[in-house]
Amino acid sequence: MNRIMRLQQQVEYIREIDKLKSVLRQSLLMDASRQENDAEHTWHLAVMAVLLQEYAKEPLSDMTRILKMLLIHDIVEIDAGDTFAYDEKGYLDKREREERAANRIFGLLPPDQKEEMLELWKEFESERTAESRYAAAIDRLQPLLHNYYTEGAAWRKHGVKSSQVLARISKLSEVVPELHEYASGLIHDAVVKGYLAE
Amino acid sequence: MNRIMRLQQQVEYIREIDKLKSVLRQSLLMDASRQENDAEHTWHLAVMAVLLQEYAKEPLSDMTRILKMLLIHDIVEIDAGDTFAYDEKGYLDKREREERAANRIFGLLPPDQKEEMLELWKEFESERTAESRYAAAIDRLQPLLHNYYTEGAAWRKHGVKSSQVLARISKLSEVVPELHEYASGLIHDAVVKGYLAE
């Protein structure tokens, strides 16, 4: 493949993923002004991953890989849509929908970069490395902060219970124990304040 | 400082920077549906920085630092606002407004992290390292793609001329020569198509 074709494929991908800015999540912005989109959510996660690495229990050997995983982890939602964390039906075919999306979207890239992105996406989903477990933990923590600071907007809208949120963050206890403790405290406080059903 | 206070400062910062999602830029999304915000813009830059590193003329020794610089480079705009690239008046006091903002916002973090973020921000602004020159080049390329794919929406709105856009991207010729050539071609094409004044 010549250099110009390679660059055109890269630009086509850069253009395609602009659509992530229009994939809406259940979380509201912290000022509750509107729903958050996947692109800005991803930016927030990446900043958090840099700032909170001291809480990782296992040593993290490769921050670049953590950031790359986070940067692309939601791109499949351009085709597959955002599946709300507490939507049990949505989870049934989530994997299949997302794999199709990964192949189509990363497939816009030159083959070597397609492979790299697919590997990063699978690593993130698998949680089989310290880096992917840490990245996934950050992805569970951020919506909790958004829910807490919007007085449980998405929780209340969907009738989510504290036991579900506690289950959702339970993995944090192994990966980032202090953040798990902090998050558990927020959930307890959210129940006391009426943001979240017991 | 005890661990809990440290974490509270970090969370306070994470909460504060959520406001970057509400700082609007002149660029429209590539589907022209609305203005882009700084948080989603930053995500897009970070993805591009990973994908396009092969075009850097100087060796890039530290992708993590490039990503960290990009992730925080616009945070000052929470206080200072986005200054349009072709707004000469806005540029007069930009530096001063942004320095105040950097001190306030990064100052929410624990001192060691405040220092790190200030250093990263200054490095990005200075363009005195290969990594900051590359990051800044990506920050110049992305709005060009947005303008091109929206048929020059922000260019036409502000009466921007091709000579201004060419000057804006001139540094790319040293940093990422092939991307400079590609970008120059888009600008030429934009003039031909009437997206951009000669």
Ligand SMILES: [Ca+2]
């Ligand atoms: Ca800027």
